[in-house]
Amino acid sequence: xxxxxxxxxxxxxxxxxxxxxxxxxxxxxxxxxxxxxxxxxxxxxxxxxxxxxxxxxxxxxx
Amino acid sequence: xxxxxxxxxxxxxxxxxxxxxxxxxxxxxxxxxxxxxxxxxxxxxxxxxxxxxxxxxxxxxxxxxxxxxxxxxxxxxxxxxxxxxxxxxxxxxxxxxxxxxxxxxxxxxxxxxxxxxxxxxxxxxxxxxxxxxxxxxxxxxxxxxxxxxxxxxxxxxxxxxxxxxxxxxxxxxxxxxxxxxxxxxxxxxxxxxxxxxxxxxxxxxxxxxxxxxxxxxxxxxxxxxxxxxxxxxxxxxxxxxxxx
Numbered sequence: 001x002x003x004x005x006x007x008x009x010x011x012x013x014x015x016x017x018x019x020x021x022x023x024x025x026x027x028x029x030x031x032x033x034x035x036x037x038x039x040x041x042x043x044x045x046x047x048x049x050x051x052x053x054x055x056x057x058x059x060x061x062x
Numbered sequence: 063x064x065x066x067x068x069x070x071x072x073x074x075x076x077x078x079x080x081x082x083x084x085x086x087x088x089x090x091x092x093x094x095x096x097x098x099x100x101x102x103x104x105x106x107x108x109x110x111x112x113x114x115x116x117x118x119x120x121x122x123x124x125x126x127x128x129x130x131x132x133x134x135x136x137x138x139x140x141x142x143x144x145x146x147x148x149x150x151x152x153x154x155x156x157x158x159x160x161x162x163x164x165x166x167x168x169x170x171x172x173x174x175x176x177x178x179x180x181x182x183x184x185x186x187x188x189x190x191x192x193x194x195x196x197x198x199x200x201x202x203x204x205x206x207x208x209x210x211x212x213x214x215x216x217x218x219x220x221x222x223x224x225x226x227x228x229x230x231x232x233x234x235x236x237x238x239x240x241x242x243x244x245x246x247x248x249x250x251x252x253x254x255x256x257x258x259x260x261x262x263x264x265x266x267x268x269x270x271x272x273x274x275x276x277x278x279x280x281x282x283x284x285x286x287x288x289x290x291x292x293x294x295x296x297x298x299x300x301x302x303x304x305x306x
Contacts, residue, residue: 021294021297024290024294025294025297025298027237031241031287031290031291032241032283032287034290035283035286
């Protein structure tokens with residue numbers, strides 16, 4: 001992954017995080033169900049910050 | 063004359079509710095008592111009727127926060143000047159109603175929290191200890207809530223409250239947290255300009271044969287939601303500034 005790709009992906013993930021927070025704040029997304037979105041975003045950030053992990057995961061899945 | 067409503071949210075409390083209603087009546091006979099049946103599957107509604115309490119019923123189990131709001135909305139709509147909330151399982155000692163009501167009635171506070179962790183002012187030796195995790199949770203959210211309200215909060219999870227009409231309006235607002243109205247609710251109350259006070263009260267352990275609303279994985283959900291709620295409130299400093 002090139003640095004440009006990484007930065008763009010991180011911006012996208014940060015945008016998604018902001019969107020989820022805003023939806024919770026506006027009560028469009030109930031707080032009790034929001035954890036799954038935060039969990040998904042945590043996984044997304046982990047994969048973006050550690051590209052080897054992404055490669056390992058894709059190798060494992062095939 | 064001030065009309066005061068005692069709101070008792072109850073979910074499957076047929077065993078303990080009659081004792082609570084009788085005890086409230088014994089200590090404060092002038093109070094009207096409203097039981098909010100939160101979709102019980104046992105005979106809680108019948109127990110409330112038999113004790114002569116007013117009854118509001120949810121069609122399904124909507125949760126503690128919603129049950130509290132239902133009771134407080136009833137108080138507002140029926141012209142009560144004050145309300146107190148206490149649990150239906152007998153955890154809250156009705157003898158302490160006087161202690162939390164007095165500052166409201168005297169106009170010294172809008173919202174009074176009955177704290178189980180404050181010093182035992184009467185020297186009864188009955189200072190609540192409770193499970194370590196609960197104390198840790200109360201300390202954490204008390205510290206966070208205290209920082210956001212600029213006051214000392216020893217028991218932000220207490221459901222033993224006294225409210226005047228201003229506080230009733232804040233607690234029944236649409237933006238009010240209806241899942242777990244604890245430290246986040248106190249922050250909103252503070253932002254709405256309510257004068258908040260804590261008073262030492264006696265609380266007992268939850269009955270052993272009762273399934274706690276914080277059983278299983280729900281403590282994790284509680285911590286997550288409370289941290290998220292407080293985080294969002296700290297990001298959105300305008301939230302809750304107007305009293306409806």
